[in-house]
Amino acid sequence: MGYVLRSDASYFSAARAIKLQKLLAEKIICEGRIDKLNTVVGLDLAYIGNIGIAVAALLTYPDLRLKEYAVVVGEVNIPYVPGLLAFREAPLMFKAYEKLGTDADLVIVDGHGITHPRKLGIASHIGLVLDKPSIGAAKKILTGRIVEKDGREYLVVDGMVGALVLRPKGSKKAIFLSIGHKISIAELERIAPTLFRDDHYLPEPTYIADKISKQVRSRVAVHNKRKSR
Template sequence: MFFDYRRAIRLQKVLANKALRETRNAPLISDEDIKYVVGVDAAYSKGMMYGVAVLIDYPQGNLLRYSVVEKKPPIPYVPGLLMFREAPAYISAIKKLGVKPDIVVVDGHGLSHPRALGIATHIGLVLDTPSIGVAKKKLFGEIVVENNEEYLVAHGLRVAKIITHRNNTLYISIGYKVRLEDAYRIIKNYLRPQYKLPIPTALADQLSKKIAHSRKKHRL
C-alpha cells in the first residue's frame, strides 16, 4: 500500500493550526467535570496490531470496560507520524466502548511534536474530546527548568511537564483542549506505586500485551 509521507506531513500542519487555536482557548477542567477517562495503547504480534481502549472512572481508577481492535498496521513506524499508524485503531476502539469519555489519555505525545500534532492531539481533535499524551521518551521541544520543575517548550508555549515516577521519566503533554496544569493534575491523580504509567495507559498496556500474546498462541 502506497503512503504519501509528504502529504501526511502537510495534513499534520493544517490540522495543527486548528489544534493549537482550540487548545490556547481551552477552558479550565475541574475534577467535577470528569467522570470517565479512556486510556489507549497497543501491542503487536505476527504483523498485527492490537489497539486497546480502557474505560476508567475518575479519580478512583477502576476499570469499567474495555474494547480491542485488531488490524494490520497501514504503515511502518515513522517518528512523528505515529498517528497514521495507530490512531485509526484507537479511535475505533474508543467508539466501540459506547461511552463518550471526558478525557482521553494516549501512550504518546501531544503538542510536544515537531508539527504540534502528536497522536494524542490527533485523537482529541478527531473525537472533539480533551486529550493528554503520556510518553516515556522525548520527541520534540526545549527542556526548561522553572521553580525546580522541568517542562518542554515548543510552538511558543509550555507543551509538556516532565516528571519522574518510579525512577522513570514521563512526559505529560497537552493533547487537545486541555491546559497543561489540568493535564498534570489529572495524570498525577492516576499515578500508583504498582504501575510505572498512569492507570489509564498502564491498564491499556497490560491488556494489549495480554491479548496479543493470546492471539499469537492461537495462531501457532
C-alpha cells in the first residue's frame, strides 16, 4: 500500500500527490491479456456527508453473478480535488477489497484509468497497488477527445487511445471504459461486451457495487437520524 498517501487531511498535499502520480504513471502497464478470468470485482464509493461507504462486489465470470461483497464505512478527510480522486477514495476501497474472501482476476473501478491528466486515474492507481489488471468505468470525460474509427468510438489522450466509448442498449449516456493497469486496448475491446447486462448502461460489477453502496447509505442515514433524536 506504499503507493497511497496517508488518508489524513493534515498530511495531504495536492502538490505531493501530483508529484507521486507522475512517478507512478511511469509504472503503469498498458498491455496484457487476461488468460484466466473467473472473478471480477467492482469498486465504488458513496457518501453521506464526510462519511464514505466503500463497496467491493465480487462477481463470478462470465455469468456475472454476485458471489460476495464487502463494505467499509469510514470518515473521508481528504478534500475533493479534480484529478486526485484516488487519494480521497482509494484507502476505503482497498479496505473493502481486503475484506473479501476471494481474490479477483480483474478489478473495475468507478472512475478513470489512464484517461487522466497525468495518466494515473483511480483505476490505474488501484490496479498498480493491487498488482492486478484493472479497468476504469467513468461517466464523464476528465481529459481527451472522442474519435471514431471503424464504427467504434474511443477516448484519445495525448494521441494515445486510452478508453472505449460505449453506449450500451443504444443509450444516449456514454460510459468510458479505460485502461487501468496490465490490460491492452485490444483486450479491453474483447472483454468489454461481456461485462454488461441488458437493463442498465454500467458494467455489472460497478453497477452492483454502486447499488449496494446506496443501500448502505440509506441505512446509515436512517441510523444517524435516529441517533440525533
